[in-house]
Amino acid sequence: MAMIAAEAEPTYLDNENTIASWLLTKDHKRIALMFLASITAFFFVGGFAATLIRLHLATPNGLLQPSMYNRMFTMHGVIMVWFFLIPSIPTTLGNFLIPLMIGAHDLAFPRINLMSWYVFNLSGLVLLYALIMGGVDTGWTFYTPYSTSFSNGYVFAAALAVFVNGFSSIMTGLNFVVTIHRLRAPGMTWDRLPLFIWGIYSVSIVMLLATPVLAMDTLLLAVERFVGTGMFDPLRGGDPLLWQHMFWFYSHPAVYIMILPAMGLVSELIACYARRPIFGYSGMTIAMMAIAILSFFVWAHHMFVAGISIYSAILFSLTTFFVAVPSAIKVFNWTVSLHKGAIIFDAPMLYALGFVLLFTIGGVTGLMLATLGVDVPVHDTYFVIAHFHYIMVGATVSAFFGGVHFWWPKMTGRHYPEAWARFAAILAFAGFNLTFFPQYILGNLGMPRRYYTYPAEWQSWNLLSSAGASILAVAYALPLFYLGWSLFYGKRADPNPWRATGLEWLTPSPPPKDNFEHTPTVLIGPYSYDPESDRYTTQDGVSHA
């Protein structure tokens, strides 16, 4: 009888299917899919720029004009940072899963959620305008006074795009914070929240407190560029370093905006596929909040060679070292969580394990960069490029792909093809390391970032990196095909295909419009997996074989 009732209720996908029902939807699940479509499009635009960069750098003489090369790495950076990485996990999986995981029927402010999507796309259009009209050549950091007084690109439009994009970030973050505070199901106490929710909560706080500072910074830049004021112009008494301080006050936390939701997400995957409770749940939550708070006190480590005082450089070096402590706690806890687990090497788990490894490499090299003595020679070299790609791409994008696969049956009601997915995950890991590990070596040899040419003796490492990039491109494009295929031909998924413990698995796949027929009551914390008996208990307290 229960089965029949569940089938009778239309899912959120086939509830109503006019174009208006999608464009005016207030359903967080539909908005999540709309965000997924938007950021996927931007991912491939940004990826196209990356492809050109790597093709260009395959030989010392290159194939692009220097000015075109500058425009390509700028667009790659701007699109990947603001239009893919920052919104990636929160706006898609976060949007889809927060209400489902905490047992709510929607986010707190559904209309603001929809508006966030429109504002996001509006900012994207402004950016595409800048790209088509002739691009920007300042690098994604828009350093003054080059960007304000000398650059001949469309800096104003790009700055405006980043400014407007911030509103989308703030709306999403605000919605998440209020939802997590106010709409948890009965029994869903803070210490029973899945770690993904903790990741989203901590990242929302960083988004809310960091984004406004970037907004003010880009606003001042746009005014200076448009009207010709001299806020950052040293000739008129302005201070170009002021731009850098305010930019990194946002943009360093932005790195944690990318990594924190990934950390939460991977915790879900590791617990489920190791069939074991996460080791040190409270340590994990404290570590995430500690990273969120510390992220506001490390920004000037991007400016060690910019001419800041040596005393403040020492201070910022020290605070950067502090971030290593909660980060290491997390890596140790994930590792210990695997111990004596009954590990299943499905595609999401492969992505999760890749995440832990690549995050560790990226994190340790980050510590090297935090050391003042080491930073001076490798600053602005490919060592830095390799370091942040290990964190942003190796870790965050792996987690994102892992999450999309893991919750794919919940979002679409269909299984993805497991063999293809495992193949893509392994290919991505191999391609990623082949692309970016040589860049550590290049950076150590002294190859500066953003140069369109290099001495001939560095070609073999650059060629290796470009070859890896082609593998990575295939690995990132593959899911587009097999996930698209699965939408029509994939095996139908039951409510809980992975035998996981979260509330989102109690409702049908795909869920009905209002998520739950009755608001669930939570009796226990997440991750009640038992590897010995192979039993698990969902958060409503029901034990399953």
Next chain:
Amino acid sequence: MPSATIRPETQYATLHQQGEAAQLGMWVFLATETLFFGALIFTYYLYRISYPEAIAHASEDTVLWCGSVNLALLLTSSLTMVLAINAAAQGRRGAAMALLLATIVLGFCFLGVKGYEYAADYSDKVVPAVNFTLKPGEPPASELFWIYYFVATGLHAIHVTTGLGLLLYVFWRLRQRRVTAAYYAPIEVVGLYWSFVDTVWIFLFPTIYLAGRL
């Protein structure tokens, strides 16, 4: 009972829960606004410390009476705002509407004075990049003060305008009996926003008008 027509949205169990979420949402939003204006005031202090004389010199050219009258107008409007919330909470609809109207009028007066002041600034040739001439003996860095002045007061004026729009919206909802003693969260939330706009002016006032006069 008119209040029976107000129902919580699907994601809320009760109107009380919905009102609490709205309030928290506004507080969180105001936290982001604090960082937004905070960053701007930070740039002010950077240049105030770098060029104390230039900033003080430029500040003396601001129209003190305009800023002071506007301070009085906004502070008074905050009083009428909280009294309006109080009246709405007690179900005194007529009083709430009258007090809200007073708040709206005071807000428009603020914008009027501000507009007059901008015109005075223009004829005083202190608008950077548009109409700017250094006065004899004035250090060039004083232009930085005027950038801050126009960005800060311009953004503040946008916030006042937004606030007036919200106030008119709440006024209309009161008229429609969609804000009642049982559910007055909308007027309370708009009141929070209005108080914030007022508070920003309290911070801008000394940095703009008093820097060169103390």
